[in-house]
Amino acid sequence: MLTKGLIARALRNACSRSAELCFMECGRRVYKAIPTPSDYEPIATFCYYTGIHNHREFNLLINITDIDADFVKKHSVIEFEVGDTKVTAGAIPLSRDRILSNLQCRALVKIRMCDNELRLKVYRKSLVGNTCVADIALNIDRDIIEAKFPKDKWYSLNDDPYKKERIKLSFYKVSDGLNVIDNIVLQQAYMCINDYNESDIEVKINATNPQIMLLAEKLALLSYALEGHLIAKEDYVSQMRYYKTYLKDGKWYWSYWSCKPECRAKRNPQGSIYILSISTILKHPTDYSSFYVKYHTKDGPRDIIFKTVERSRDIWTDSIYLFIQNMREYLDQFDDLKSLENFVD
The missing domain is CATH 2.60.40.150 (C2 domain)
Incomplete structure (x- = not known):
């Protein structure tokens, strides 16, 4: 009897505790769902300009x-x-x-x-x-x-x-208009544009409201995600390079310079890859900082292995994939990329 009593008491306490936790969690979720007055206009503007709150949402x-x-x-x-x-x-x-x-x-x-x-x-x-x-x-x-x-x-x-x-x-x-919650590529593009703004370098596109962007502007926005330092291993030689998309004669290239200042000074690139010539992008199976790119030239296919420096390998590969995909969609509607010159630095 004593054992049964102890078991019954333990079960009763466990059920009571579970019910208490369930009630508290339901209450927390209901409270969280209730908006504050400052979540709505014109109360939000009133709270901001009267000093009740110091910042906007x-x-x-x-x-x-x-x-x-x-x-x-x-x-x-x-x-x-x-x-x-x-x-x-x-x-x-x-x-x-x-x-x-x-x-x-x-x-x-x-x-x-x-x-x-x-x-x-x-x-x-x-x-x-x-x-x-x-x-x-x-x-x-x-x-x-x-x-x-x-x-x-x-x-x-x-x-x-x-x-x-x-x-x-x-x-x-x-900005609320920039959907960066699930799209890591747009996050990277936004961070690169922010770096330009902090360096007092003018950016031709307005990235704060992509919902009303032209298709050309959206493609230009994605291009900023392909800018940054990479260690490139080509022909058994490793070299630190600064990569950036480069629009020339209606074609988009993924070009590189020896350093960031040379790129930002708009000097001629040391080399380029025609972006639509990229046929293969593979992530290294064991080295999570490396990825492989195969592209084609008039002399035949070329291979290059990249090692990341300042961001995740997955960000680079996703950015290249997404950029190529959007470029193909753009070219399905337009003959070439010349109209993009108004949106690309």
């Missing part, structure tokens, strides 16, 4: 590039929290020496007018659950907006002077 793209911490030695995950919204940036690769470089892990969070704080939490994964190993809070107005959306800035993850752990973050303000 916007989308914030967060880019994680480097981590220097012990938790990367074990399976971990990064989560961003704004108000009642939680966004997972993704799993962190393992590193034996506690340092991860050129991680390019990203997350997009929606900042409402009533949101004041952004929290970054790191969880160590285990069989029994996740354990929070780092938690930092950033003031949205002071640390992000007034700081002009910091780029490549290190943030400390703890206060221990003998065990310094830090993470490098970049912040980008993204």
Whole structure:
């Protein structure tokens, strides 16, 4: 009888706890679904100009590039929290020496007018659950907006002077019109355009509202995702190059320069690949920083192996695939690419 009583009591407590958790979760979801008054106009404008809230609603793209911490030695995950919204940036690769470089892990969070704080939490994964190993809070107005959306800035993850752990973050303000939630290629294109704007270099297209873009403008927008540093191995020789799309005589090339300043100075490229001549793009099966491209010239097929420097290998391959696909769709409607010259730098 005693054993039956203990079992019955344990089951009753477990059911009560489950019902309590279910009720709390339902309440949280209902509360989260209730909008705040400042989510609607004209109340939003009133709250902004009267100083009730210090910023408008916007989308914030967060880019994680480097981590220097012990938790990367074990399976971990990064989560961003704004108000009642939680966004997972993704799993962190393992590193034996506690340092991860050129991680390019990203997350997009929606900042409402009533949101004041952004929290970054790191969880160590285990069989029994996740354990929070780092938690930092950033003031949205002071640390992000007034700081002009910091780029490549290190943030400390703890206060221990003998065990310094830090993470490098970049912040980008993204317009509501730019759909960057699921499209990593558009994210990369937007970040490249932002780099041009910060360097006071004029960009001919307006990337803030792609819904009303012409087909030519959308293709020009995607072209920015193909710009950046790569280590190219061709004819048994490896060389650091800076790649960028290059429009000439109505044809689009993927050209390269020895460095970024030479490219931005609009000097003649050192070499080019006619983009529509690319026939094969393969990801290396074991080296996650390398990919293979096969293209064709008048002298026959050529092979080149790329090693990434500053972004994920998958971003490069997806960008090339998507750009070629959109270019073919454009050429199905137009004879050539000459009309794009008004949108390409």
